[in-house]
Amino acid sequence: MPTDYSFFENVYDVVRLIPKGRVTTYGAIAAYLGAKKSARLVGYAMNGSHKIVPYVPAHRVVNRVGVLSGKHFFGLGDEMKELLEAEGIWVKNDKVIAFKELFWDPNKELIL
DNA sequence: CGATTGACGTACG
DNA sequence: TCGTACGCCAATC
Numbered sequence: 001m002p003t004d005y006s007f008f009e010n011v012y013d014v015v016r017l018i019p020k021g022r023v024t025t026y027g028a029i030a031a032y033l034g035a036k037k038s039a040r041l042v043g044y045a046m047n048g049s050h051k052i053v054p055y056v057p058a059h060r061v062v063n064r065v066g067v068l069s070g071k072h073f074f075g076l077g078d079e080m081k082e083l084l085e086a087e088g089i090w091v092k093n094d095k096v097i098a099f100k101e102l103f104w105d106p107n108k109e110l111i112l
Numbered sequence: 113c114g115a116t117t118g119a120c121g122t123a124c125g
Numbered sequence: 126t127c128g129t130a131c132g133c134c135a136a137t138c
């Protein structure tokens with residue numbers, strides 16, 4: 001019984017809510033959870049996202065600069081990049097093109 | 113139970 | 126403008 005819904009579960013939930021073709025940041029998610037300072041926890045949470053079901057689109061989560069910080073965790077290749085491009089998000093030098101436009105802020109667009 | 117870690121972010125030099 | 130330092134806070138060792 002999920003009485004111990006962890007910070008992680010909360011993170012996973014928000015990440016799943018990210019619309020296709022959009023991206024967000026660790027800080028934005030952290031802020032949505034009420035722990036703006038804990039952006040690192042969000043990233044750390046994603047560490048186990050690969051074992052989470054349903055699938056957690058962690059590839060839509062980047063750092064505040066729009067860089068695919070965790071692309072290395074998606075595989076040895078540019079799998080994260082491939083996933084993003086498949087959604088219409090172009091990536092150049094491990095950076096999201098037009099990141100500012102594609103940025104999806106849960107605090108702003110997601111309503112509880 | 114204490115120390116270390118981390119897919120970040122902000123501040124400072 | 127770029128590089129380095131520190132802080133946050135929960136999870137893991």
